[in-house]
Amino acid sequence: xxxxxxxxxxxxxxxxxxxxxxxxxxxxxxxxxxxxxxxxxxxxxxxxxxxxxxxxxxxxxxxxxxxxxxxxxxxxxxxxxxxxxxxxxxxxxxxxxxxxxxxxxxxxxxxxxxxxxxxxxxxxxxxxxxxxxxxxxxxxxxxxxxxxxxxxxxxxxxxxxxxxxxxxxxxxxxxxxxxxxxxxxxxxxxxxxxxxxxxxxxxxxxxxxxxxxxxxxxxxxxxxxxxxxxxxxxxxxxxxx
Ligand SMILES: Cc1cc2nc3c(=O)[nH]c(=O)nc-3n(C[C@H](O)[C@H](O)[C@H](O)COP(=O)(O)OP(=O)(O)OC[C@H]3O[C@@H](n4cnc5c(N)ncnc54)[C@H](O)[C@@H]3O)c2cc1C
Numbered sequence: 001x002x003x004x005x006x007x008x009x010x011x012x013x014x015x016x017x018x019x020x021x022x023x024x025x026x027x028x029x030x031x032x033x034x035x036x037x038x039x040x041x042x043x044x045x046x047x048x049x050x051x052x053x054x055x056x057x058x059x060x061x062x063x064x065x066x067x068x069x070x071x072x073x074x075x076x077x078x079x080x081x082x083x084x085x086x087x088x089x090x091x092x093x094x095x096x097x098x099x100x101x102x103x104x105x106x107x108x109x110x111x112x113x114x115x116x117x118x119x120x121x122x123x124x125x126x127x128x129x130x131x132x133x134x135x136x137x138x139x140x141x142x143x144x145x146x147x148x149x150x151x152x153x154x155x156x157x158x159x160x161x162x163x164x165x166x167x168x169x170x171x172x173x174x175x176x177x178x179x180x181x182x183x184x185x186x187x188x189x190x191x192x193x194x195x196x197x198x199x200x201x202x203x204x205x206x207x208x209x210x211x212x213x214x215x216x217x218x219x220x221x222x223x224x225x226x227x228x229x230x231x232x233x234x235x236x237x238x239x240x241x
Contacts, residue, residue: 003041003091008084009064014156018119020056020068023080023090028062029055034126035100035238036069041091042080051077054122054238055095068122068156099123099215099238101130109234110140110209115196115224117148120216120240125157132175134214142180144203148196148220150189158185196220197227206231218241 005177006023014020037054053067071078084090106112112134114124124145131143146163159165161183163176175181186194200206210233218239228235 001093003093005089005091008086008088008090010086011082011084015066015072015154017076018068018154018156019071019078019082020066021084022066024063025063025092029058029095030062030239032062032095032163033100034128034130036095036097037122037123038065038076038092038094038100039096042074042077044076044080049076052094052097054097054126056122056125058126068119068125070119071084072205077089091133097238099127099213099236101127101134101213101237102211102234103134105211105234106134106141107138108209109138109211110142111203111211112141112143113200113203113206113210113233114143114145115148115210115212115214115216115220116146117202117216117220118154118240119156120214120220120238121145121147121157122240123238124213125160125217128160128173128175132178133179135175135178135180141174142145142182143178144182144184144199146184146186146199148186148188148216150187152190153185158183200224200227208232208234210234212236214238215240 006025009022012020037052039050039052042049050212055065056068069078184199186196212233213236215238221237
């Protein structure tokens with residue numbers, strides 16, 4: 001498969017170790033479906049590495065996109081991306097991936113329960129317009145977004161989802177203001193310590209009318225699947241690590 005290329009435009013630190021990078025793709029990402037990722041090729045010390053990153057935003061021209069990643073100590077791709085300069089070019093493949101809203105399933109669901117840890121919230125950020133469309137099409141549908149991080153400052157994209165937050169760049173956010181959209185978070189290393197699974201338990205009974213999307217660490221995904229094993233919910237997963 002032939003790689004495509006994208007030019008690095010700019011970067012923004014969302015937290016001290018979470019970076020959002022904006023790229024301009026040479027060709028419009030016309031096949032992109034919210035939730036999908038691009039696989040980037042990195043050449044470091046003459047060795048090739050491939051790493052997938054979910055798309056966080058894509059503009060109307062379908063060429064300007066952002067990815068958001070956690071900088072890992074010793075991480076090959078994340079450290080390479082952190083050092084990129086405007087005008088640098090990266091090769092990529094995609095978009096691809098099947099972590100997208102399953103429309104057929106959603107049409108039968110009463111609740112969409114979206115669960116993320118850390119940067120696992122990125123594909124859900126991209127799904128905002130699809131979610132608002134689904135809420136408008138299905139009068140009974142409720143959407144829950146549950147984000148798990150260690151401490152409160154790590155709640156990236158909170159301004160886009162939490163209606164209690166002062167609006168920043170997203171003054172018109174139809175999803176955040178929708179009465180059937182609910183944002184919850186868990187902080188595993190703060191005094192009122194809780195886990196994403198605690199929020200899921202509060203939504204019981206979980207039934208076959210629940211569609212559950214899990215994105216982030218294997219640890220969170222495996223323990224949530226275990227929690228839901230007798231529930232008959234439809235579960236869709238994307239493991240980042
Ligand atoms: C479909 C898909 C989409 C993804 N989208 C995103 C995204 O939007 N944002 C994002 O930040 N990441 C995302 N990832 C993870 C990403 O592809 C890389 O694996 C990650 O950035 C680490 O790459 P690296 O080269 O910097 O670290 P590496 O050099 O591969 O690893 C360095 C060290 O960090 C450990 N490590 C690897 N990944 C993680 C992790 N996630 N958390 C903690 N430790 C880890 C490794 O075990 C190793 O010890 C995605 C993964 C998949 C499969």
